[in-house]
Amino acid sequence: MNAVLEICCLVLTLLPPGGLSLSTHVAVIYPQDPVLRMGSNLTASCWVHPELGVHASSLFWTLNGQPLPSSLYRVLSPTNLSVTLAGLNASRQTSGDNLVCHNHKGHILAGSCLYVGMPPEKPVNLTCWSRNTKDLTCSWAPGGRGETNISTQYTLKYKLRWYGKEKECEDYTHTQPYSCSITRDLHLFTPYEIWVEASNQLGRAASDFITLDILDVVTTDPPSGVTVSRVGQLEDQLSVRWEAPPALKDFLFQAKYQIRYRLEESQDWKVMDDVGNQTSCRLAGLRPGTVYFVQVRCNPVGIYGSRKAGIWSEWSHPTAASTPHSERLTPGSCDSKSSGDSNSTLRRELKQFFGWVRKHAYGCSSMSMKLYDQWRVLMQKSHKARNQVLQGDKS
Numbered sequence: 001m002n003a004v005l006e007i008c009c010l011v012l013t014l015l016p017p018g019g020l021s022l023s024t025h026v027a028v029i030y031p032q033d034p035v036l037r038m039g040s041n042l043t044a045s046c047w048v049h050p051e052l053g054v055h056a057s058s059l060f061w062t063l064n065g066q067p068l069p070s071s072l073y074r075v076l077s078p079t080n081l082s083v084t085l086a087g088l089n090a091s092r093q094t095s096g097d098n099l100v101c102h103n104h105k106g107h108i109l110a111g112s113c114l115y116v117g118m119p120p121e122k123p124v125n126l127t128c129w130s131r132n133t134k135d136l137t138c139s140w141a142p143g144g145r146g147e148t149n150i151s152t153q154y155t156l157k158y159k160l161r162w163y164g165k166e167k168e169c170e171d172y173t174h175t176q177p178y179s180c181s182i183t184r185d186l187h188l189f190t191p192y193e194i195w196v197e198a199s200n201q202l203g204r205a206a207s208d209f210i211t212l213d214i215l216d217v218v219t220t221d222p223p224s225g226v227t228v229s230r231v232g233q234l235e236d237q238l239s240v241r242w243e244a245p246p247a248l249k250d251f252l253f254q255a256k257y258q259i260r261y262r263l264e265e266s267q268d269w270k271v272m273d274d275v276g277n278q279t280s281c282r283l284a285g286l287r288p289g290t291v292y293f294v295q296v297r298c299n300p301v302g303i304y305g306s307r308k309a310g311i312w313s314e315w316s317h318p319t320a321a322s323t324p325h326s327e328r329l330t331p332g333s334c335d336s337k338s339s340g341d342s343n344s345t346l347r348r349e350l351k352q353f354f355g356w357v358r359k360h361a362y363g364c365s366s367m368s369m370k371l372y373d374q375w376r377v378l379m380q381k382s383h384k385a386r387n388q389v390l391q392g393d394k395s
Contacts, residue, residue: 026052027109029101035115035150035201038090045082046101046110056081058104063114064097088116091149117150119203123178123196126207129311130214132221132247133303136186138169139179140196140207152200156180161191161211188214218303219311220245223257223279223296228321235288235324241280242296245313256299259283260315264291288326293318 027048036042046061048054056075061068061083074082081101091097096113103109121143128138138156156169169180192214196207225243244255255277260269275281286292295318300310 025049025110027101029099029110029112031112033096033113033115035117036088037202038088038116038118040088040116041084041086042088042114043082043084044099044112045076045080048079048109050079054103055079059109060102060104062098062100062102064092088114090118091116094149094151115150115201117200117202118145120152120198120200120205121145122205123154123198123207126194126196126210128194128210128212129217129219130186131219132245133186133188133214133218134247135181135183136192136214136217137179137181138194138196139176141178142198143205150200150202152198154178155197155199156182156194157197158182158192158194160187161193164192186214215303216308217311218300220298220300220313221247222313222316223298224316226294226296226316226319228292228294228319230321230324231282233324235326236284236286238283238286238292238294238321238323239280240283240294240296242316243279245298245300254301256301256309257281258297258299258312259294261292261294263287264293264320269295286323288323291320291322293320295319 027046030045030047031042034042044061046056046059048056048059055078059081060070061073061081063085068083068085072083072085074084076082083099091114096115098111099114100111101109123140124143126138126140128136130136136158140154140156142152142154157166158164158169159166169182171181171183172179173181190213191211193209193211195209198205198207223242223244224246225241227241229239229241231237231239240259242257257275257277257279258271258273259275259281260271261283262269272281272283283292283294295315297315298313303310
């Protein structure tokens with residue numbers, strides 16, 4: 001904050017008539033760089049050096065480059081002009097509002113920065129997670145209306161719950177705003193108390209405490225080695241395989257996975273929640289001859305015996321694959337009904353039966369999948385044979 005003040009508003013010095021040295025201020029504004037609450041009133045004075053030969057009545061004020069009405073001025077002495085600002089609004093910029101005193105030619109004599117805002121409200125939404133138990137990152141949000149353009153400092157503090165010494169997080173270089181990562185001297189199997197303190201020149205506030213064990217907030221890297229491939233010539237299915245996150249290879253935990261997929265031309269993802277802990281899955285009910293994008297993510301459940309579920313990882317990079325083109329009748333073709341009513345009835349019953357199998361085997365269950373695959377291949381061969389017969393009749 002002090003560095004900002006020093007850079008933002010410097011008292012300007014000029015070389016006036018009469019040979020004043022460059023180090024002598026020809027004008028000074030008081031108060032210099034005040035920090036005020038919203039709604040406050042301010043009376044500022046511009047004092048000019050008597051040897052400058054300038055009368056206070058010839059001076060004028062600007063705020064952020066805009067002249068202030070002369071009705072706000074008051075000549076206190078031949079060398080002192082004041083201005084009164086009532087009901088100040090929050091600063092328009094974090095570097096402060098520029099209040100400047102000019103001579104009658106418009107030259108700048110002196111300047112001051114006004115920092116107008118409110119004391120910080122207590123930070124909210126404090127949440128933490130650990131990447132592969134190697135660190136602990138926490139993020140939060142400013143309370144209320146935020147910083148109201150007064151520079152506010154946030155400090156993440158933590159300690160071991162029963163006997164720890166209070167410490168401050170040091171790594172605020174995380175990509176997210178309002179976050180900090182603790183990367184050393186972490187203890188597993190021990191609860192931490194964590195909170196955030198906000199402070200500016202008008203006051204300070206602290207968030208609510210949260211208590212957590214690092215093992216309860218573990219998230220992993222995304223699953224690796226994700227591959228998507230066709231299931232033979234089944235036009236409505238794709239097979240997805242992946243590997244557990246390598247960083248947790250030697251950990252005691254039960255992984256839980258999710259898959260999501262979407263059409264190439266769509267942005268709407270369909271999520272499958274019932275994947276469980278297996279590292280392969282069958283997507284069914286897809287469109288023939290269509291490109292799909294697939295992603296997988298992981299949740300480490302019960303890591304090292306923790307009773308709480310972990311935190312979902314990021315999704316893996318999208319992997320694309322296409323389903324085979326359908327061999328069914330093209331538009332305008334006619335399906336022969338010469339096979340008889342009994343054959344039609346059998347096909348209808350088989351369709352109903354395997355529709356039930358497909359419904360209950362949808363997703364990643366292996367129930368009757370081999371039988372289902374055999375039936376689908378048989379049906380597709382039947383469709384292909386009928387198409388060839390029909391094409392021969394036409395010729």
